[in-house]
Amino acid sequence: MAATANTEARLLSRVLRVGLAVAVLGQIAWSFRPEPSSAQSDQQIQGRALYEANCSTCHALDAGGTVNGPSLLEVGPAAVDFMLATGRMPLANPNDQPERGQPKFTSEQIDALIAYVGSIAPGGEPIPTVDTSAGDLALGAQVFLNNCAGCHGAGASGDSVGGGQIAPSIYPASPTEIGEAVRIGPGVMPRFGPETIDQRDLDSLAAYLVWIRDNGDDGGLQLGRVGAVAEGLVAVVVGLGILIVVLRLTGAKR
Numbered sequence: 298m299a300a301t302a303n304t305e306a307r308l309l310s311r312v313l314r315v316g317l318a319v320a321v322l323g324q325i326a327w328s329f330r331p332e333p334s335s336a337q338s339d340q341q342i343q344g345r346a347l348y349e350a351n352c353s354t355c356h357a358l359d360a361g362g363t364v365n366g367p368s369l370l371e372v373g374p375a376a377v378d379f380m381l382a383t384g385r386m387p388l389a390n391p392n393d394q395p396e397r398g399q400p401k402f403t404s405e406q407i408d409a410l411i412a413y414v415g416s417i418a419p420g421g422e423p424i425p426t427v428d429t430s431a432g433d434l435a436l437g438a439q440v441f442l443n444n445c446a447g448c449h450g451a452g453a454s455g456d457s458v459g460g461g462q463i464a465p466s467i468y469p470a471s472p473t474e475i476g477e478a479v480r481i482g483p484g485v486m487p488r489f490g491p492e493t494i495d496q497r498d499l500d501s502l503a504a505y506l507v508w509i510r511d512n513g514d515d516g517g518l519q520l521g522r523v524g525a526v527a528e529g530l531v532a533v534v535v536g537l538g539i540l541i542v543v544l545r546l547t548g549a550k551r
Contacts (some may be wrong), residue, residue, distance in 0.1 A: 344413025360418040365391040373421020379477040416450045425476035429504040437505025466509045473501040
């Protein structure tokens with residue numbers, strides 16, 4: 298019995314020594330870990346405070362989502378930037394359809410939120426680089442007509458897409474926001490990857506949309522830029538109406 302006790306004591310002593318050695322080595326290794334940059338750390342701290350105060354109720358503290366809001370896991374910086382920069386988030390009522398409005402945060406705060414969300418939910422679509430100067434207006438018009446006009450209208454002024462959903466006007470969007478919307482497909486909008494709209498197409502699309510926003514309607518009244526068919530119908534109805542009034546007035550004089 299004494300021999301067994303001595304053996305167990307030696308074994309326990311050996312286990313304790315090994316455990317102590319592992320703990321010391323682990324502490325030494327931890328002391329040499331790379332320190333995060335203070336700027337990034339400060340930015341994430343700011344983002345965490347903003348996230349917990351404004352986003353966690355719907356998206357959960359771990360960004361995993363709740364019954365009031367979707368998961369943010371792998372949504373990516375482009376989606377976070379788009380929703381915050383266009384004022385679509387945060388929502389006062391989670392049942393409301395996100396609509397464009399004044400941003401609730403400054404650019405610095407949005408960057409902080411992007412950094413923090415990226416640290417707890419990495420991955421997803423990065424913020425795209427869009428260069429309108431590299432675009433081609435004719436190509437951009439073709440890309441828009443092929444992929445966007447059906448929902449946003451021929452003049453990009455927005456339209457209903459059914460089911461209570463609205464494809465908004467694209468006029469307020471910046472080139473970066475246009476690129477983000479194309480890549481992430483917010484709401485009911487489909488997502489267009491590089492296999493459908495490549496970088497040249499994206500640059501050209503943004504250039505075209507900026508051009509039609511900033512250039513006037515030399516042909517007359519804008520009429521909401523709803524398209525040639527609808528505008529033609531308005532012209533016919535108004536023109537015939539005026540003609541009928543003129544005919545009635547001239548006929549009454551006789």
